[in-house]
Amino acid sequence: MSGFCDKSEPILMSDEILQKAVDEQTPQNHAGRVDKAKGKHFNDVLKIRLEYLNILKISHLRDFTSLTRLDLNNNLIERIEGLDHLLNLTWLNLSFNRIKKIEGLESLRKLELLNLSDNKISVIENMDELEKMTNFSFANNLLEQLDSVLYLKKFKNLFTLNLYGNPVSKEDDYTLFIAAHFPNLMCLDYRLFNEKTKKEASIKYYCVIEETRHEELQKQQVLDAEKRQKAELQLHTDAFVEFLNGSCLFKSMVKDDPEAETLHCVAGVAPLLQSYPLFLLIRAGVSDLFEAGMAEHKQREAEVNSFLSGQTQAVTDYQKRAAQILAEFEQQHKEMLLELQQLSDPDIVEVKVSHHSNEIEQLCTSLMSLEFQLVSQLEEIIKKLEINISDMVANFTESCRELQDNYHRKVQEIAVATLKKVAMDNRDEDMPDEVRMLFMDKDTVMDALATAHDNHLQKINDRETQLVTRVDAWRVALIKEIQDKELKRNRTCVSDILRYTDYLREQLEEFLFHDFLPHPPGQL
Incomplete structure (x- = not known):
């Protein structure tokens, strides 16, 4: 392309420069001439070349949202910036500039080719998001x-690499090192890797490659474990019981509990906190709550899936019936138009048109009636879904209360049994002397347990209240979303019916007025 100014003078990018570049690079075919005449919008541009212009800074590219290729080579650019909105870019050429650091590429997730050759960069970095990169030129x-x-090993799709002219390319083992560590690479510094080179590299760097492979396997295992944990947490969150299968709630229940702290202070008792029946019981109650929540989640999912299946079937049946009615009428309509074309008597035509207009009205009524039936059917299954979900929420609330009652009853049983053992001086090898001394005073023990029970129960209550509130909010949001979608579908369908029948009427009116009404004076 031609320059915009004296090439010896550095310039800044501007809308005027960009518009001129777009105009110059618009094809000269018919479509291109039309685009040029109308003024092609920046957001429609797919490729643009801005080479050899002495550009100092990348800017004014915000509106090039469809751009797939950008050539900015042979300029005076010092920083990679201003590319945040080029989300569709697959080709970026920044060679022959003055860039010192790789940066500003975070948004270019679709980038496949990156050319940074002939710059002043000493570190390969800040390219983690370029997962689709296949060609990297860094000569x-x-x-x-x-x-x-x-650093480039993370790019699994990389098959072409150019590092020629860097100090590293002069090292003795450069080629074998690259071949060994990049087994999928096909081309290095404009040369294809042959099998001999790959084999020699695998032999020389066998130990290093095996160690690296082992490290990568360990990293992958960690990543897989994290992914599984994340998926599991998401499942638990969807079921509104996140962290109830671990020790989080248990720890929060005994935290700031004066009775638990008193027990902590007794020598030898602290290690028992994870095994003593009272705390095991708390864990069991929380575990039951978690299992109940997960089971409830499965039931809700099954209920929603059943509804969606029924909704889809109802709409499909409606569409089939509507399509059948329309197909029959379309054939009838075509036959009527052909018949009207062959008639010459205006009176007969008028009668036929009037009759067919009534048939169009009947078609509209039939389709509207069918749509009304579908709406009624969908309202019924939506109402049934809402009732079933509401019942589930209520049943879950009730089950939470039962778990609490069972927990309280068992706490009392354990406390009474422990007091009896101490009162009868029944030596229990599993009960340390410190715990036995703590249970010598019945009233103190029962008061302490009652206080602890109230504290623990309040924690469970708060968690259950939060859980039930979220479940109910989910139910309200779900029903509203379904109703909104159904309302939108209904409005669209009614609009389509009216628009179609209006079109049929216009066809008849146009036929009648254009072919059979007398021409106004002066138009014969």
């Missing part, structure tokens, strides 16, 4: 450490 930069090239 004639300042890369000195061969190990730093290993």
